[in-house]
Amino acid sequence: MDTVADWFKWLYAAHGINLTIFYDPLDGNRFLRGIGTTLGLSAICIALSMVIGIVGAWVQGARSALLRRLVQGYIQFFRNTPPLIQLYFFYFAVGSLLPRVTDMHGAQVPPVSNITWAIISFSFFAGAFNVEIFRAGIEAVPRATIEAAEALGYSRLKAYIHVVLPLAFRVSLPALNNNLVNLVKTTTLSYAIGVPELLYAAAQIWSEVLNVREMMNVLLISYVAIVGALVLVMNRWERAMRMPGYGV
Amino acid sequence: MAWTPDQPIIRIADVHKSFGPIEVLKGVTFDVRKGEVICVIGPSGSGKSTLLRCVNALVPIERGSILVEGQEVNDPKLDKLALRRKVGMVFQQYNLFPHKTALQNVMMAPIHVLKQDRNEVEARAIALLRKVRLAEKAAAYPGELSGGQQQRVAIARSLAMNPDVMLFDEVTAALDPETVKEVLVAIRELAAEGMTCMIVTHEMGFARELAHHIYFTDRGVIVEHGPPTDFFACPRDPRTKEFLSQIL
Numbered sequence: 001m002d003t004v005a006d007w008f009k010w011l012y013a014a015h016g017i018n019l020t021i022f023y024d025p026l027d028g029n030r031f032l033r034g035i036g037t038t039l040g041l042s043a044i045c046i047a048l049s050m051v052i053g054i055v056g057a058w059v060q061g062a063r064s065a066l067l068r069r070l071v072q073g074y075i076q077f078f079r080n081t082p083p084l085i086q087l088y089f090f091y092f093a094v095g096s097l098l099p100r101v102t103d104m105h106g107a108q109v110p111p112v113s114n115i116t117w118a119i120i121s122f123s124f125f126a127g128a129f130n131v132e133i134f135r136a137g138i139e140a141v142p143r144a145t146i147e148a149a150e151a152l153g154y155s156r157l158k159a160y161i162h163v164v165l166p167l168a169f170r171v172s173l174p175a176l177n178n179n180l181v182n183l184v185k186t187t188t189l190s191y192a193i194g195v196p197e198l199l200y201a202a203a204q205i206w207s208e209v210l211n212v213r214e215m216m217n218v219l220l221i222s223y224v225a226i227v228g229a230l231v232l233v234m235n236r237w238e239r240a241m242r243m244p245g246y247g248v
Numbered sequence: 249m250a251w252t253p254d255q256p257i258i259r260i261a262d263v264h265k266s267f268g269p270i271e272v273l274k275g276v277t278f279d280v281r282k283g284e285v286i287c288v289i290g291p292s293g294s295g296k297s298t299l300l301r302c303v304n305a306l307v308p309i310e311r312g313s314i315l316v317e318g319q320e321v322n323d324p325k326l327d328k329l330a331l332r333r334k335v336g337m338v339f340q341q342y343n344l345f346p347h348k349t350a351l352q353n354v355m356m357a358p359i360h361v362l363k364q365d366r367n368e369v370e371a372r373a374i375a376l377l378r379k380v381r382l383a384e385k386a387a388a389y390p391g392e393l394s395g396g397q398q399q400r401v402a403i404a405r406s407l408a409m410n411p412d413v414m415l416f417d418e419v420t421a422a423l424d425p426e427t428v429k430e431v432l433v434a435i436r437e438l439a440a441e442g443m444t445c446m447i448v449t450h451e452m453g454f455a456r457e458l459a460h461h462i463y464f465t466d467r468g469v470i471v472e473h474g475p476p477t478d479f480f481a482c483p484r485d486p487r488t489k490e491f492l493s494q495i496l
Contacts, residue, residue, distance in 0.1 A: 148343035148402075151304055152357035152409060153332040162360055166347050243346050245391015 018211040021218065027205050034201025035222065041118060041197055042184045042226070048123035049183060050176075053130025057168075058160060060135055071131065078128035084189050087121045091193045118190035126183040133175045137168030170241050177234045181227050198222060251318025257282045257413060257444050258303060263312035265298055272298045274468035275312070280413070285445045287455035287476075290465035291491060296448040297340075299465070300415045303446065304335040317412065329361065336411035340418040342398040344390040350377060350401045351386040354408045362409070369408070376404040380434045396427025400434050407438075414438065416447040452495055456480055464488050 005023035012018045020027040059071050078086065095117060100108040112120075141164050149159040188199040199219065206215040256279035265273040272295040280286050288296045301307040303314055305321050305328055314321040317334055344353050354373035358364045377383050380400035390398050399419055406414060416435060420428040432454050439445055439458055449455055455462055456476045463473040464485075472485045483489050 142343075144339065144341055144343045145345065147306055148337075148339060148345075149357075150328075151306060151332060151335075151337040151339075152405070153329045153361040154357070155329070158360055162356065163345055167345075170347065241347075243391055244389040245393075246346055 017214055018209060019214050019218070020205060020209050020211065027209070030201045030204060031198075031218075034196060034198040035226075037115075037196055037201075038184075038187055038198040038226065041115065041122075041187045041190065041195070042230075044119050045122040045126060045183055045187065046180050048119065049126035049130050049180075052123060052127025053134045053176075054165065056127065056131030057134035057138055060131065061138070074124075075128045075131055078125050079132075083122070083125045083186050084192060086125055087118065087189055087193060090121045091117045114193045115190070115195045117193065118187070118195050122183060122186055122190075125186065126179055129179045129182075130176065133172050133179060134168060136175070137170075137172035138164055140171045141167045170238075170243065173234065173238045173241070177231065177238075180234070181230060184227055184230060185223065251315075253282050255318070256280060256315075257284075257317055258446070259313070259315040260299075260303070261313045261315075263299070263302060263314060264310050265295070265302060265307065266310060272468055273302070273309070276465070276468070276470055277312075278463060278470065278473065280444060280446060282412075282444055283442045284460050285439045285447065285458050286461045286463060287447045287449055287459035288463045288465060289449060289452070289455060289491075290471075294465040295468045296465055297417050300337070300417050300446060300448055303413075303415060304332055304337055306337075333362070333409055334412045335415060336406035336409055336413070337415040338399070338402050338406055338417065338419050340421050342390070342395070342402045342422075344398055344402055344405070346390045349387050349389055350382060350393065350397075350404075353390070353401055354405045357405070358408050373404070373408055376407050377401070379407075379437075380404045381430070394427055395423045396430045399423065399427075399431045403431075403434050403438070413444045413446065416445065416449070418448050418450065420449070420451055450495070452480070452492075464491065466491070 008019050008022040021031040022028065056071050056074070059067050062068060091114060095110055095112060098111050101111045103109045145167070146159055146164060149163045154162065187197060190197055191199045191203065194200065202215045202219050206212045258280040260279070261277050263273050263276045264271070276295070276299060278286075288299065290296055298307055302309050303316065303321065305326060309322050312322065316331060319331060319334075320326070321331060344350075345356065348356060351370070351373055354376055355366075355369050358369045358372075359366055374383065374386065377386055380403055382397060382400055382404070385393060385397060385401075390401070393401065403414075403419075419435070420431050423431065428451070432451065435445070435447070435454075436458060447455070447459070459476050461473060462476050462479040464471050464479070464483075464487075466487050472479070472483060472488045479488075480492065483492055
């Protein structure tokens with residue numbers, strides 16, 4: 001480990017490339033925690049946005065016109081407004097309406113933390129797109145296949161869970177892939193409300209060490225790696241769900 | 249009044265059905281007795297398939313009555329699951345679930361809908377696949393099977409629910425001539441075991457051989473019916489004569 005640190009110290013001394021994250025324990029920890037926060041935030045938002053997508057797509061097929069319109073309104077709201085403004089709206093507008101609570105140290109703090117607002121905001125943002133993505137997948141499931149399930153005694157919900165969703169999912173995966181990649185990149189916006197994710201950690205480091213150029217490269221490479229890993233997993237999943245004998 | 253097996257298993261009385269301005273069924277009446285095989289033949293668009301789909305409530309009827317084992321199908325409070333447990337259906341386009349293997353296709357409904365024990369269902373599903381001579385294709389996906397093989401899996405899938413009546417909706421119409429036979433053999437064996445069958449078909453030779461009773465429909469009404477020997481030897485109605493002269 002020391003040899004790695006020494007090499008980066010040498011790199012700075014010899015060439016002026018200052019990557020403190022590899023030899024300074026404080027910066028190293030900040031950076032790792034930043035990556036951890038970004039990964040955690042991304043994972044939770046991916047999961048929640050998919051739940052929102054699945055439930056929303058189910059409700060879009062409901063009999064109640066009111067329910068359908070509500071989902072439509074939700075999609076329009078979150079799709080047609082910038083995610084940074086949505087985040088600000090939740091954190092500053094909605095957050096300031098909530099009563100303060102007393103924390104363990106006796107301080108008056110907001111009941112919902114900034115990271116929770118980021119999770120809520122991004123999940124709804126990506127969820128709005130997921131609803132449309134899953135709806136397109138559901139519409140691609142042949143009516144006759146659903147009819148076969150009905151003829152076997154499946155209720156609408158059971159047919160949805162066991163037949164419609166698994167098939168719609170396969171159709172939706174490429175579009176879902178894109179949206180989740182976007183979601184991971186969108187998590188950097190939470191920098192604006194002080195969530196200590198990767199961009200925040202990098203900014204902290206470069207404002208102290210003044211190694212903006214180096215950290216920018218580190219940031220880009222980190223996101224290439226994180227999103228690359230996500231795409232790899234999604235592609236594996238797509239292959240695992242392949243139906244033999246069909247193109248999909 | 250409770251239904252007893254000596255009464256007709258299906259009683260169709262004065263059934264009317266329209267799709268928009270087009271009246272597809274204009275008062276169809278007949279009975280099917282337990283163990284009976286009836287074939288419905290007639291030109292395209294004469295309402296044969298619609299009639300079948302009305303029997304298991306895939307299509308609601310507007311007027312008239314359909315009793316299946318004494319249960320009224322034309323009833324807003326109809327227990328569709330109870331009805332569809334009694335009535336199995338096989339479709340022209342097989343409509344297998346493409347994301348599941350042949351064996352899983354057969355096992356799904358008894359497990360999901362009837363909540364039966366998985367091991368017991370699996371043993372029965374294997375036996376059913378053997379019965380339709382597809383034991384060696386248990387692990388194949390629908391996309392890897394020929395049309396005739398898929399249709400036999402569909403028959404096994406329907407039989408796994410232990411129905412009292414089987415509906416066959418032009419089940420050989422989408423098949424290559426050489427695979428038609430293997431499907432007809434499976435149906436013939438089923439009929440020989442005493443399964444009540446309602447068959448919509450264009451296979452006149454098959455209808456003549458298998459049916460106890462033939463119904464000829466044209467433009468939403470039953471024009472003529474009778475045992476196959478009489479029906480094919482001396483049709484009375486000019487429309488039947490014309491149809492048979494074109495098809496035979």
